Amino acid sequence: MEYSKTFKQKSFSCSLSESIDINLKQHLLREDGQEDLTFALWIPSEGKNRYTAIIKEVIIPENGDRNVHGNVSYNYEYLLRVCRIALKKGCGVALLHSHPISSGWQGMSEDDESTEMKTFVNAFSTTSLPFVGMTLGNDGYWSSRIWYYGKNETIAYKWSESVKVVGKNLKPFFNDRVLPAIKPNGQTIRTVNVWGEDNNDDITRLKIGIIGLGSVGSVVCEMLARMGISKFVLIDFDTVEEHNLDRLCGAFKTDIGKRKIDVIKRNIEKSSTSNDLKIEKIDKHIADEAAYRLSLDCDVLFSCVDKPWGRYILNHIAYAHLIPVIDGGISIEFDNNKNLNFADWTVHTATPGRPCLHCLNAYHSSDVELEKQGLLEDTSYIQGLPDNHHLKNRENISPFSFNLASMEVLHFMALLTNLVEPEYYGEQKYRFKHGFLSRNYEIKCADHCDFANNIGIGDSIFKLFI
Template sequence: MHDEVVCHLVRADGQEDICFALWNPSKGEGRYSALIEKVLLPGEGDRILHGNVSFTPQFFERALAEAATHGMGLAMLHSHPLGRGWQDMSQPDVLAESRNAGAVYGATDLPFLGLTLACKDHAWSARIWQRAAPRVYDPAWCESIRVIGDQLRLHFAPHLLPPPQVSPKQRRTVSAWGEAKQADIARLRIGVIGAGSTGGFIAEGLARTGVKDILVMDPDKVAEHNLDRLVYAVPEDVGHSKVDVLAKRLLTVATAEQFNVTPVQAAVYEKNAYRLALDCDILFSCVDRPWGRHVLNHIAYAHLIPVVDGGILVRTNRSNRLVGADWTAQTVGVGRACLQCLGQYTSALVQIEREGMLDDPKYIEGLADDHPLKARQNVFGFSMACASLQLLQMLNLVVAPLDLADSGVQRYHFVDSTMEPKKQWHCLDNCFMPDLIAKGDRSPFVMTRE
């Protein structure tokens, strides 16, 4: 859709142009997002080009009717031919959007969304028109616009999220990809779902890389048998919340100024934790149970938040000798295969977990010895290697070196020391995840615990 809109709005004759789009709301705990699902390009006689551009009443009314019919919000997108970077609004822009904000709200019960494309570098800026008083609507500028695809393209409002100063601690990091990409990475809000061995490595890697805002989520406490693989825990931490211990560690190693870490002692399928996850720009899946993966899979498509997933499978024979150890990393979201189609979980196991069976020791004991839920997966060296692959997947997604952003599915086999060729997977024909793209809060599925 981004490419389609750019092709329409960036004109060879240097004039402005315009179109509309439909969007769905995605409400997190502290962030409100508008997810654009469909573009409405103008037809013959729908707009008037005169250097600037104006739309006709028939175009606006048709777009508004379609938004109301589908229960979606309405957005107006227009171009600034000479613009570069974040764009303010001209007086004609303000009039065009403010005069129609009331009609849009009345017809859709959602605010009017305005977006501006800077034609010189294809940067977006956006605002939502909020009702301030009867017949009075004021623009609330969006902090960021995210274009989701093979690459995560980011556009930030400099007056709301200014690029951070590069710390001397980050000199070597910044030298790899430059200050512009470092500014994108630093301003991301990243969630690490699962604070076990892999999640601990990833969270520390993010903090050392310069990410300013990290959420860590896990319902469990540090146990003695965790100490062989939790890089952030020591014996004195046994009995304390994993996320609190990890957060304390991150505060000591973070390289960003004004670093913030949010510990959440909960599972992602709990309602409040789920909404906190929706406040993030990228999520790392470091969970080993099917329900959590199912929730993150849904978020990646319905809420347009890329999820970087990883998994480890260790196999031994009857003599307790290692015969196989494999780990995998993949990013899921728009244009990529989902976690269920990749075989990372099954819907049957999700329902079994919902019913509480995975917390029943008798049920677990009855599973076959080689069942994934009984596999001895958490070994320090294996977790460190898997975490590295996941972190590199995220960096490829944001940095996109040489415009190559899709790492594909990466699988490493420890026993014979081989990496499978990178594969590009797509969802199976009967998968419903692609149908949920950008549905946001309008998704018909209940993900959280009732």
């Protein structure tokens, strides 16, 4: 069977948005202390090495759909109704239930196992998709597994490595047996003192993708390596050129002509404080399917690209695949006498609950089309633009990009730790000319925004975007 091969090769994870998480907890964590259950629909998000089920829609039981008494059970008609909806919408079926007297990652009781096995057989026969079982502990801790036909049509399941709740904050729940915590060491004592062991356990187990390894991306990598991040994915198709050396962290004259992914990998290895460093890399544009799928293995992405097409794709990934994207850009303008008019740099986190990169004007849709046609690499086209055109001003200096990189990593900390007020981490802009940081946390996505209206759609419209 196709899925036995998939789950032999790939790890498994689940994601859900903050709003679905709130909805589920209201239903499953009952005041009377009884177990409860609900069905939900899920959509695949398939990375190179990880298969993620995104919980897309909850179908709360109606009167008569389940019996709440000790071990909760559902009525067959409820399952049939959910299977029909799942088939119509092209989704898989998930069954979620609560364990009101235990906390942390939950195992399965014999009852759980036999219920889920029977549910899988019914769900698969209708949807031809695997079935997802999830359990909620009384402390709000999620756990999950996926059921499929293994070798010789035997029924098999695989535990997930994590369940992630994604919104203004990213809250991962890890399965310690599949993805054990990475112990802090003597090099990271001061770091762990700042954010605490619990945050350290979460942050060092995440896989972080950096797309674009120019001045900002190279500094982000340097900081993450020293902070103990252990799993990196590097995506960039460029080589080091002489004019990069004024601001490319970890690159030297002898690196001219080498691929940026190799130079930055070497630098991460030198700077890393992790006991268990793993770096994957690919020299492709994010629009290439191999790079796109590798990015879907990540838990957080840094958008350090300097062109619009990459931002557009990453914006899609942030909402459709529930992988937060931290993006920044530097904007510089000169007057006719080549004097600096202004230099501003902006940082924002694209994630459900915050405005997307399109609504923030982090890129222009018309420029995406120009880039696809190759015009942004066409020097005669760029030369023909007016002097103050935003596509023409590519000047930069290391303090600008190092400062922006630091602001991006602060957004990463805001996303993952409870150390800051997340409300204040909307768009931030540093204005060099006037020496102050402005912030705007009131922008929202437009009502008709395609990204905000397609949260958690996973792979369902992949072809439209590439």
